[in-house]
Amino acid sequence: MYSFAYHKPSSLDEAASLFEGADDARYIAGGHTLLPSMKLRLAGPSDLIDLGGLSDLKGISVDGQGVKIGAGTCHNDVATSPDVRAAIPALADLAGGIGDFQVRNRGTIGGSLANNDPAADYPAAVLGLAATVHTNKRDIAADDFVTGMFETALEDGELITAVSFPRPDRASYAKFPNPASRYAIVGVMVAETAGGIRVAVTGAGPCVFRVAEMEQALARDFSDQAIAGLQVPEDEMNSDIHAGADYRAHLVTVMAQRAVAAAS
Numbered sequence: 001m002y003s004f005a006y007h008k009p010s011s012l013d014e015a016a017s018l019f020e021g022a023d024d025a026r027y028i029a030g031g032h033t034l035l036p037s038m039k040l041r042l043a044g045p046s047d048l049i050d051l052g053g054l055s056d057l058k059g060i061s062v063d064g065q066g067v068k069i070g071a072g073t074c075h076n077d078v079a080t081s082p083d084v085r086a087a088i089p090a091l092a093d094l095a096g097g098i099g100d101f102q103v104r105n106r107g108t109i110g111g112s113l114a115n116n117d118p119a120a121d122y123p124a125a126v127l128g129l130a131a132t133v134h135t136n137k138r139d140i141a142a143d144d145f146v147t148g149m150f151e152t153a154l155e156d157g158e159l160i161t162a163v164s165f166p167r168p169d170r171a172s173y174a175k176f177p178n179p180a181s182r183y184a185i186v187g188v189m190v191a192e193t194a195g196g197i198r199v200a201v202t203g204a205g206p207c208v209f210r211v212a213e214m215e216q217a218l219a220r221d222f223s224d225q226a227i228a229g230l231q232v233p234e235d236e237m238n239s240d241i242h243a244g245a246d247y248r249a250h251l252v253t254v255m256a257q258r259a260v261a262a263a264s
Contacts, residue, residue: 018049029107032111033115034048065166067083067087067165071110071113079098079104094187100182109163116207118238121175124187127209129166134161146207149207175255178242191263197219204237224261231252
């Protein structure tokens, strides 16, 4: 690990100011990705800005419109929140399946989304539920947030402050997890939202994506059989030691069917 300066700001403004004044700063929340990268010398920021002490970034609020979650809220708080469970059960289920108990009590929703791992669960929730990502500069719609593998619409120094999830009419998340890491080999969020049916897939491709053909079929008939014959192109799927592209393409349909059946 290379040497670095450590900062623990007491406000969002101070955090942003520290970032602007550093040569190569990085924000840190749970640290599940950044710290291992630093240990392996794959990352060497000049400054670490610890967001863990910022109470403004933590908390869950629920109203008639939906659920708003502070970026610094850990996965376990989302998973065990009675308010989230009552408003959007699929979101609580998704959070409860992230990693293990230690990961869920350290990792944060904001950190997960900013990192945008191709196999992370929260990107499927954001895209599938048509959420809005709030930052210290603007609001970003779900369809505009993820731009590629480990890439988002966030600008340099821009900080996620919260995520708003509208209440769906119905929704469910189905995941085929890696047995060791619990990352999604394939995870599918299916939701009937105010704007229509949304099917968001994580783990299968370079980044989370929607399946328009399935959305159209489910709009006509919201049943698992309506999408039984549909399959995403294999050449757009990931292939690695955990699963080949053909297997992932098959799993997308299977997980989507399971999510539809559960939501029904």
